[in-house]
Amino acid sequence: MTTAILETPTQTQPAKQKVILCEGNEAAALAVALARPDMVAVYPITPQSSLVEHVAALIADGRMDADIVDAEGEHSVLSVLQGGALAGARTYTATCGPGLAFMFEPYFRTSGMRLPIVMSIVTRDGITPQSVWGGHQDAMTVREVGWVQVYCETVQEVLDTTVMAFKIAEHHDVMLPVNVCLDGNYLSYGTSRVELPDQAEVDAFMGVKDVNWHVALDPHRPMAVDPLTGGTSGKGPSTFVRYRKGQCRGMQNSLRVIEEVHEEWAQRFGRSFAPLVEEYRLEDADYAIMTLGSMTGAAKDAIDEARDAGKRVGLIKIKTFSPFPVEALLKSLKKIRALGVVDRSVGFRWNCGPMYQETMGVLYRLCSETGSSLPSMSFIGGLAGADITVGHFHRVIEATESLLTKPAPIEPVWLNERD
Amino acid sequence: MGKSYNTIAFDSNKCDGCGDCxxxxxxxxxxxxxxxRSRIQIVGSETDGFELALCRQCGDPKCVTVCPAAAxxxxxxxxxxxxxxxxxxxCLLCTVGxxxxxxxxxxxxxxxxxxxxxxxxxxCVPACPHDALTYITTSRIYNEVGGWEDLFAPGLAGCQGCNTELLMRHTLRRVGPETVLATPPGCVPGMGSVGFNGTTGTKIPVFHPLLTNTAAMLAGVKRQYKRVGRDVTALAIAGDGGAxxxxxxxxxxxxERNEQILFMVVDNEGYMNTGMQRSSCTPYGAWTSTTPIGKGSGGMPSQGKTQDAKNLPLIMVNHRCEYVATASTAYMEDLYDKLDKAIQASxxxxxxLHVYSPCTTGWRFPTDQNMEVARKAVETNFVMLWEYNPKDxxxxxxxxxEPLPVTEYLKAMGRFRHLSPDQISHIQGKVVENLxxxxxxxxxxN
Structure with a gap:
């Protein structure tokens, strides 16, 4: 471990916290150690590899007491954790890109079994074309499978959110797996100042572990896990339907729980993050741009510059992408008259970004409630590790502003096409 | 539950009629x-062969029934x-009975x-100079296991005469209740071991892993119990296709990670639960629903599977597992010995543990021929019974x-009915090569 201690705790900090300098992958690993999982399973893949190396080093150094399973592939990584969780283990892993694709079969099943596994996705663009660089295509591709998915903006948010993810996942009203998405390259290797919470404080925050109260493989309480359901006779269809409905209820419950857990975190550790949707300089804005993940930093800088230039523009950042925070977003959208949505991945079916596609559903709700439509457009940038710069965001702001006076284009704007 | 006892067994092939007994x-x-005046009588002759006249200590003795004096x-x-x-x-009525x-x-x-x-x-037994007499029980399993709880519910929905059901019931009796059982998709859960719509056929914790992740998921279960200091046996009963x-x-x-689990493969040589499709364990020439028989095209008839079976247990030997063995339900004592060793090794x-398990439905033979087919597979060396551990x-x-010709096995079932003489000689050649x-x-x- 190469962690450098930069400052000693000061009186102004609400809890005892060390301040360190580290990359996002290390921050995630340190957060995992703070959450005290019983079992982690690892398999390397770029740009996630240094994360599992940090986890392995923490265990080797005795700074983390967990059973580490060096599995032979991502498919087995998640499968081992499913078994561990069914036997009562708090579990963690990380993956991305092709690894997530290979993991898909057990990935789909994890939410159905209501196993509160936490997994970082160090987001990476999808292949092919061949690429090892960042992008949200991997996480976006599996957004419909019943995992809670939250996206981080900063390295500090990676650390804090990774700890919170365990509490959200294991909440009895949720009992769903959680993906903490951190942008490959930009957050995984981005090094920044991070406040590291005190272990005892985190222990108090986490409370008592109880991950298999609802379903277990335990000779002390024998049960059949996941017997066959469905079919067209007997109780089959209704059993299946009630399972699915329960999953959807858990997803909706998670919106409330994510807010509660973020609130508790802010109280205990003094750091506050918008749990579902963040508004930035939106109150008096005529129009807004919408972002996800680490791109938001550059976007906020561009907003500040545009504001200085007299433009009435604000920003909406999505933190919780799955479940999609419809009500929270609706409130934000009611404040503006035009919207530009920037995605770091593509939606092949709609010829736009996936977040834009999701947002269009909310725009329909908005139109139903207000009787008027909100002009909007899709931007796609940052694919395959491309940087979305402040300059790019000025283009986004300008194009979005034009929606106030001109018809919205049907085609998305590809930000890095000539970079 | 009753009990079985030792008896004096006689091997007429070894007896020369010397009378020392x-x-x-x-x-x-x-x-x-x-x-x-001896209670044991050897009768017959060198030319006609010798026979034994001796009390068999019958379970349902006619001498007792006919005795009017309860003597x-x-x-x-x-x-x-x-x-x-x-x-x-x-009265001597017993001698007639x-x-x-x-x-x-x-x-x-x-x-x-x-x-x-x-x-x-x-x-008499030690007196025989030719070891023609032995004092043994042939029912050790019955005595040991008969009283143990059958951890599968009665009425599993296997095919009539299913050999896998027999194997499952014996295996779970032996392994006992402190077990977590993984049964990936296939015949084992197909007959209701994990259950259907809220009912289950198993009295211990049981689950459906995916077809693809049985060993990984089970390893996770075992590791957590090991971590918290509980001795739980992690058992998989998987089909050959999934394995x-x-x-x-x-x-x-x-x-490779040497996970502490007991992985049993029930090798019925195909995807029998889904309708008898070919797996890599299906033997050469066998009919399956995806290697059907037909006239083909270009003068090349379709004559069953065109490749030899993958020898999975030998591949596992090359992982240097703690224990690897092949077994057959026709040799239950051997199977139980291996199960004991496998449990300890796990x-x-x-x-x-790789168990060759004939499939009456998919192999096309009458249900009453189950054991005969299983036995003939071993007697012809079509499969072989062995065990391995890294030390020994x-x-x-x-x-x-001295195996029987492989045709003795092949002719016992319908899935090989179409074989040409060339195909049979290929199979016989492979049997010799495998041996x-x-x-x-x-x-x-080693």
Whole structure:
């Protein structure tokens, strides 16, 4: 471990916290150690590899007491954790890109079994074309499978959110797996100042572990896990339907729980993050741009510059992408008259970004409630590790502003096409 | 639950009629060397062969039934049919009732006399110079396991006469209730072991892994119990398809990590639960629903599977598992021995048990031929019974010498009915080649 201690705790900090300098992958690993999982399973893949190396080093150094399973592939990584969780283990892993694709079969099943596994996705663009660089295509591709998915903006948010993810996942009203998405390259290797919470404080925050109260493989309480359901006779269809409905209820419950857990975190550790949707300089804005993940930093800088230039523009950042925070977003959208949505991945079916596609559903709700439509457009940038710069965001702001006076284009704007 | 007992077994092929057993019996029971008074009688001749006249200590003894004086009783502690001289009226009805000439008039006393096994140490057995007599029980399993709880519910929905159900019930009895059972998609859960719509066929924790991740998921369960200090056996009962094809990666990975699990493969040589499709364990020439028989095209008829079976247990040997063995339900004592060893080995690391399990539905043979088909597979060396551990290497547990021709096996079922003489000679050639290969491994210094 190469962690450098930069400052000693000061009186102004609400809890005892060390301040360190580290990359996002290390921050995630340190957060995992703070959450005290019983079992982690690892398999390397770029740009996630240094994360599992940090986890392995923490265990080797005795700074983390967990059973580490060096599995032979991502498919087995998640499968081992499913078994561990069914036997009562708090579990963690990380993956991305092709690894997530290979993991898909057990990935789909994890939410159905209501196993509160936490997994970082160090987001990476999808292949092919061949690429090892960042992008949200991997996480976006599996957004419909019943995992809670939250996206981080900063390295500090990676650390804090990774700890919170365990509490959200294991909440009895949720009992769903959680993906903490951190942008490959930009957050995984981005090094920044991070406040590291005190272990005892985190222990108090986490409370008592109880991950298999609802379903277990335990000779002390024998049960059949996941017997066959469905079919067209007997109780089959209704059993299946009630399972699915329960999953959807858990997803909706998670919106409330994510807010509660973020609130508790802010109280205990003094750091506050918008749990579902963040508004930035939106109150008096005529129009807004919408972002996800680490791109938001550059976007906020561009907003500040545009504001200085007299433009009435604000920003909406999505933190919780799955479940999609419809009500929270609706409130934000009611404040503006035009919207530009920037995605770091593509939606092949709609010829736009996936977040834009999701947002269009909310725009329909908005139109139903207000009787008027909100002009909007899709931007796609940052694919395959491309940087979305402040300059790019000025283009986004300008194009979005034009929606106030001109018809919205049907085609998305590809930000890095000539970079 | 009843109990079975030792009996004196006779191998007529080894007997030369010398009569030493009779002399030994007469000596100890009458104090004379008068063979006529011996309780054991060897009858017959060198040309016609010898036969045994001796009390079989029957479970349902006719001598007892016919005795009007209740002088004969079955002793349920020793298994011996006791004769009580004080009650006997010397009517000799018992000598007529017995089909084995196991009770007869002793002219020296004027009463009947019969074998009492010399209180469990019969004098005749060590007296035989040719080892034609042995004092054994053939029912060790029955005595040991008979009283144990069957951890599968009655009424599983397997095919009629399913060999896999037999294997599952024996296996779970042996492994016991402190077990977590993984049954990936296939015949095992297909017959209801995990259950359907809220019911289950298993009395211990049981789950459906994916077809692909059985070993990985089970390893996770085991690791957590190990972490919290609980001794739980992690058992998989998987089909050959899930193990040798799509589940092979997780199986190999778990074996390499030496996960402490017992992985049993029920090899019925195909995807029988989904309608008898080919797996990589399907043997050459076999009909399956995806290797059907037809006239083909270009003069090349479709004649069953065109490749040889993957030898999964040998691949597992090359993982240097704690224990690897092949077994057959036609050799239950051998199977139980291996199960015992595999359970113990799974407390140290990865144990792999490959059980050849005929499929009456998919292989096309009558249900009453199950054991016969299983036995013929071994007797022809179509499959071989052996075991391996890293310390002792590989050795046969059933002789592979003097096998029957493979046609004795092939003709027992419909899936090979179409075979051409060339195909049969290919299979026979592979049997010889496989034997040579396994023997080479058996002789290797470890």
């Amino acid at each position: 009779m002399t030994a019996c007469a000596t100890i029971k009458t104090g004379t060397d008068d063979k006529a 004969l009783t079955k002793n349920f502690d020793s298994g011996v049919i006791d004769w009580d001289a004080s009650k006997c009226v010397d 017995c089909a084995y000439a196991g009770i007869a008039l002793d002219a020296g006393t004027g009463h009947v006399a019969k074998c009492d096994t010399c209180d469990g140490a019969p004098a 040798s094809d799509v589940g092979f990666q997780s199986l190999s990975g778990a074996a 407390k140290r690391g990865f144990a792999y 290497g590989l050795h046969f547990t059933h002789s592979a010498d 040579a290969f396994v023997k080479q491994m058996a002789h290797r210094e």
